[in-house]
Amino acid sequence: MKDHYKSYRSTKFILLATIIALFFCNAVALANTSNRNSRVNTYFDKKYGFSFSIPAYLKITPSSDESYYNCKAVTPDARKKYAANKGYIFTMEISKLTLDSTLSIYGYDKRANGDYYFNTPTDDSLKANKISGNGWTGLQEVHVCRGESIVKSNGDVISELLDGCENIYLSNGKITIKIYTDGVKLDDKLYSGILKSLRF
Numbered sequence: 001m002k003d004h005y006k007s008y009r010s011t012k013f014i015l016l017a018t019i020i021a022l023f024f025c026n027a028v029a030l031a032n033t034s035n036r037n038s039r040v041n042t043y044f045d046k047k048y049g050f051s052f053s054i055p056a057y058l059k060i061t062p063s064s065d066e067s068y069y070n071c072k073a074v075t076p077d078a079r080k081k082y083a084a085n086k087g088y089i090f091t092m093e094i095s096k097l098t099l100d101s102t103l104s105i106y107g108y109d110k111r112a113n114g115d116y117y118f119n120t121p122t123d124d125s126l127k128a129n130k131i132s133g134n135g136w137t138g139l140q141e142v143h144v145c146r147g148e149s150i151v152k153s154n155g156d157v158i159s160e161l162l163d164g165c166e167n168i169y170l171s172n173g174k175i176t177i178k179i180y181t182d183g184v185k186l187d188d189k190l191y192s193g194i195l196k197s198l199r200f
Contacts, residue, residue: 040193048094048175053197055190058089068093085184090166093178099137099171102178106167108139118143118167131168133195138170142185172200 039056047066054060057078060071069092073079079087095102100110108116108128116128118141128141145165164185170177179186179194186194 040197042197045094048096050172050175050177050198050200052194052199054194058190060092082184085181088182089190090179090181090186093180095176095178096174097176098173099139099169099176102169102171102176103139106178128167131170131195133170133198135200136170136172136198138168140166140168142166145183168194170195170198175200 040053041056041058042051042053043060044051054071055078057073057075058071059074060069062069071089071092073082073085073087073089082089097105103110103116108118110116115130116139118126118128126141126143128139131138131140143165164181164183166179166181166185168177168179168186168191170179185191
């Protein structure tokens, strides 16, 4: 009877220790995931001398001729999160032009009151939002746009309309950065993080 009681107490102790260990391991794993997801990297553009922060699970890489830059998801979790974007979060182009000159090139009309309007495939008078930050001004707008062509099983080709094509222009008066998406607008945390951390 005494041996049975000792065995029972020993089993209870081992079971309790296992539960505590599992709880601790899960807590550490969750903390590590949270820390990983909250880490940021600073993107610094040596050519144009500006910087901003992006989450550590994203990476900005230039095209071969450095005429544009792609921001892509680089971790499995992030690629899964941004599956609708096919891993591409945004594309960035940079010009040594003022904001007005850049907007004129991209088809924005400046009205007498200083507001800018953009002609989209479905709306010819979309007003852009004025934005500003530490030493810069800019515009942001989201419009419906044509996405990728889809080939149906019968061979017909259709164009899918996407409602999250976003254009963001950020300028210090000498350099203008254009950030744009192709169908899925930036999530609020990424968008506000870029704007708050941008330095020319």
